[in-house]
Amino acid sequence: MTIHPVKGIRLATVAAGVRYAGRDDMVVIECQAGTSCAAVFTRNRFSAAPVQVARQHLQQTAPRALLINSGNANAGTGEQGTLDAVQCCQLLANNLGCNVTEVLPYSTGVIGQYLPVPAFEQAMPACVNKLREDSDAWDRAAKAIMTTDTVSKLFSRKTIINGFEVTLTGMSKGAGMIRPDMATMLAFVATDAVIEQPVLQKLLNESTALSFNRITVDGDTSTNDACTLLASGAAEMSPIAVGSNEYDQFFTALTCLMQDLAQAIIRDAEGATKFITINVSGAATEDDCSAVAYTVAESPLVKTALYASDPNWGRILAAVGRAPVSEMNINQVSIWLNDVAIVTAGKPDQGYTEEAGQKAVAGADISIDIRLGDSTKSVTVWTSDLSHEYIRINAEYRT
């Protein structure tokens, strides 16, 4: 995939020694003056220190730089954690010649350990010296933010809006503790489009709802989820206004990119061998569709059956049946595994054969379609299977 640099956005990475030896683990993203910034954060009540500091800084001013580290989440670290996050921001601000509130901190990694601030201090000047706008810098940054990820997640696209070419490039990380709640794991998206902050925030909220808020690995919402969208305004165009055709065009391009980034997290989910798309439609509300989709997506029994390529549809049925929705007429429920009907109008499909079921779940991409009734409401959620490797990774995570 070709990665397009984003005018006005420069990146740099360095091996600061936060936790990992011999690899980059610190990233600085600098944006030109006038860049708009939108962000969404975790709704976990125990949000990490960097999330709290980033929220506060965003309330005061638009950022000039983002400071990201992997290997240490600076979560569950109390007041010391907040002081550490602010101090790291100050170190970067000193090197860039900006105000501390113009730096947003992001951390990902182990929870409950203090940030090694001296490591940041030592690495900062070299990192700032390496700031570049080119695609290699994006590539290195996407790798440096990885923790249990096995591949970096970096996507890029160009779109023509009203005759002007606009670039969107973004990266994400995450493989476990994944069920973003109105936010995401760490993701950073940048564009050169001209978009003022309130419009950019609206675009990000709507796009997040259809991408990062539609994935789950294990149902565990992280303390550090954050997704940030920068618009440098370097493209030659008029500002994008809410309700315009330009808005719709940009929204589509942004949502495609965000879905690429979100789905890449599921494809790289801890121990995943399957990529599972669950579409639920026809319930009275979108919330009910979502509740059923997540109940199936997070059922350990559904996930282990799919890991075994076993079309054990009884487990899907049982998960649908226990989903926390106020109303469900089981005589209207139909379920397909890929295109194989397994349940029709609440009863085992007459034409179903075990052979067809096995074929449906043999591959690495599996879709489960669940129709609950006649409404036009619909929600799609992406998830992974539950494997031995997931247990190994998470049993050994801190050792």
Add this chain to the structure above:
Amino acid sequence: MTIHPVKGIRLATVAAGVRYAGRDDMVVIECQAGTSCAAVFTRNRFSAAPVQVARQHLQQTAPRALLINSGNANAGTGEQGTLDAVQCCQLLANNLGCNVTEVLPYSTGVIGQYLPVPAFEQAMPACVNKLREDSDAWDRAAKAIMTTDTVSKLFSRKTIINGFEVTLTGMSKGAGMIRPDMATMLAFVATDAVIEQPVLQKLLNESTALSFNRITVDGDTSTNDACTLLASGAAEMSPIAVGSNEYDQFFTALTCLMQDLAQAIIRDAEGATKFITINVSGAATEDDCSAVAYTVAESPLVKTALYASDPNWGRILAAVGRAPVSEMNINQVSIWLNDVAIVTAGKPDQGYTEEAGQKAVAGADISIDIRLGDSTKSVTVWTSDLSHEYIRINAEYRT
């Protein structure tokens, strides 16, 4: 443990060949005329055929016999499943000389396969001939209802009520697809106490709320959950009335037995290496305590950490923080791992050491105490860890 027979209750088992070779897989429990029966069933909307038939039969008359099979759940089997369940009841009724509605069916095992009715037909006469009241019959029955269970769950106690000796004996089965929702996995409890049906049902409801409704292995509510309480009335005593001291005494004895049976399911949970007690207190409502307790109990990350004997308390903190409760003041949250304080008033406890944490989770019995505020509300939930063995069992279940 000494198993006390229950006067008026006879049991028999037989190897009917429902699914397993060379082991008993069918149980008949016969109760004397005048026995009261109370039952609670799964709230999974896709309840299995035997659950639907048992509910219908209970509405018409008190049962004279229960018919139980393991290896096949007769769930997701549509109308044929209902016909099959009724036909098996009829077979037993013919052999006992009672009405078909006086037989309650119970099935547990694989979902989505039809019941082999001819196997029931062939095995029924021999089974009925073997009906006995002795403790060996209870022991064989507890073994015959097992599926992925590795040990049978059979408990017994005597209690003196108003000068009269009363016996309570019960068995349960279950190791996976365990999160009973206002019901249980299969459990059968019998007593010789004299208790009329409405009182017995009230006792069972209240006792279930404190036992089977307080356990979870994987959050997956089964389609076949059922708990049945028989009171033969063979003891020399007056009927137990609601609100009496006798009611309270019986309730205590019953709840102890039910908790023994429920906790035995967790100790034998699929792949379990740890028995985890989670107590949550101090929230505004009991529902909020419960929501937090289940969020922690079903977090794959908490469960894998405990499997690894890793005091990764950040994962507990993250689970508490994402629990679906309307209000939580994180400054009032304190958490203990066994007796080691890990979080105090929302902050990492100053006295916590990794060494103390490791010691706390080294054993097989771990308690997590979470205090959310000042109220006197409190809920205790029991769960297991998530291990390689859980994945193996559930990936290979149908092979």
